[in-house]
Amino acid sequence: MTEPAAAPPTEQPTAEQPTGSVTPDPAPDPDPDPVPDALVRVVLADDQPLVRTALRMVMTDTPDLVVVGEAANGAEAVRLVEETGADVVVMDLRMPGTDGIEATRLVTSGPTGARVVVLTTFDDDDHVYGALHAGASGFLVKDMALDDILAAVRVVASGDALIAPGVTRRLIKEFTDRPRRPSAPPRRGTEGITDREREVLTLVGRGLSNTEIAAELHISIATAKTYLTRLLAKLDARDRVQLVIIAYEAGLVSAA
Incomplete structure (x- = not known):
C-alpha cells in the first residue's frame, strides 16, 4: 500500500517576506505653491x-x-532675499x-546673486548715488508708469542695468556734481584699458545704448558688446x- 505523499512544508515568513501586505509610505506632499524657474522672483521693499x-x-x-x-x-x-531666493528687489531708500x-x-x-532696483523720488532723494555705489543695478522713479516699472524689473533680472539716456544720466550727473562726503568710496581709475575701450566707456557714461555706441564708433553692435564685456x-x-x-568719476564725461 502506497503511503500518501507528505504535504509540502509550510513556508515560514522571514524578515524579507512579511506575512501581511505592506502599504508603502506615502510620497511627500509637493510644494503647495511652487514658483516655476522661468518666473522672476521679486521682493518689494517699501x-x-x-x-x-x-x-x-x-x-x-x-x-x-x-x-x-x-x-x-x-x-x-535682506532676510526675505535669503529665504525666498529672490532674483530682484525693488528697494525704497528711505525706510526705518x-x-x-x-x-x-x-x-x-551676499551669496544669492539678487539684484536691486532702487525705488526713489528723483527730486528730493539725495541717497541714490550712494545706492548705486552700494551695488544697485538701476533705479525707478515712483511716478513712472507701472508698465515701465515692470519693464525695468525684467531688464535688471536679465542681467542688464537701467541706464536710460534721460533720467538716469541726469540723476548721476546731479550727484557727481555734489561735494563728496568724507565717507564716500574712493574714486576708481581707468588704468589698464585701451584707448578704444576708453572711448566706449565715455559713451556709456553719456548714456548711449550699445546700438548708439556702434553707430558712433562705426563698429558692429556685437563688437560694442564685446568692448562692454571687457570693460x-x-x-x-x-x-x-x-x-x-x-x-563720471574718471572725468571722462562732463557734468555740464
Whole structure:
C-alpha cells in the first residue's frame, strides 16, 4: 500500500517576506505653491503699504513676474532675499531701521546673486548715488508708469542695468556734481584699458545704448558688446550703471 505523499512544508515568513501586505509610505506632499524657474522672483521693499500693494497687484497679473515677499524695512528685505531666493528687489531708500542703501549693499554683496532696483523720488532723494555705489543695478522713479516699472524689473533680472539716456544720466550727473562726503568710496581709475575701450566707456557714461555706441564708433553692435564685456571685467564693475559712475568719476564725461 502506497503511503500518501507528505504535504509540502509550510513556508515560514522571514524578515524579507512579511506575512501581511505592506502599504508603502506615502510620497511627500509637493510644494503647495511652487514658483516655476522661468518666473522672476521679486521682493518689494517699501515702508509705504500702498506702494507695495499697487506693485503686487500689477505683478500678480503679469505672467513672468511673481512677488515672493514684501518688506517694510531694509533688514526684512535682506532676510526675505535669503529665504525666498529672490532674483530682484525693488528697494525704497528711505525706510526705518536699516535703510535702502545699507540693505542694497548687504543684498548685492551676499551669496544669492539678487539684484536691486532702487525705488526713489528723483527730486528730493539725495541717497541714490550712494545706492548705486552700494551695488544697485538701476533705479525707478515712483511716478513712472507701472508698465515701465515692470519693464525695468525684467531688464535688471536679465542681467542688464537701467541706464536710460534721460533720467538716469541726469540723476548721476546731479550727484557727481555734489561735494563728496568724507565717507564716500574712493574714486576708481581707468588704468589698464585701451584707448578704444576708453572711448566706449565715455559713451556709456553719456548714456548711449550699445546700438548708439556702434553707430558712433562705426563698429558692429556685437563688437560694442564685446568692448562692454571687457570693460566690466577690467574695471571690476557689476554692470552698466557702475560703468557710468566710473566714467563720471574718471572725468571722462562732463557734468555740464
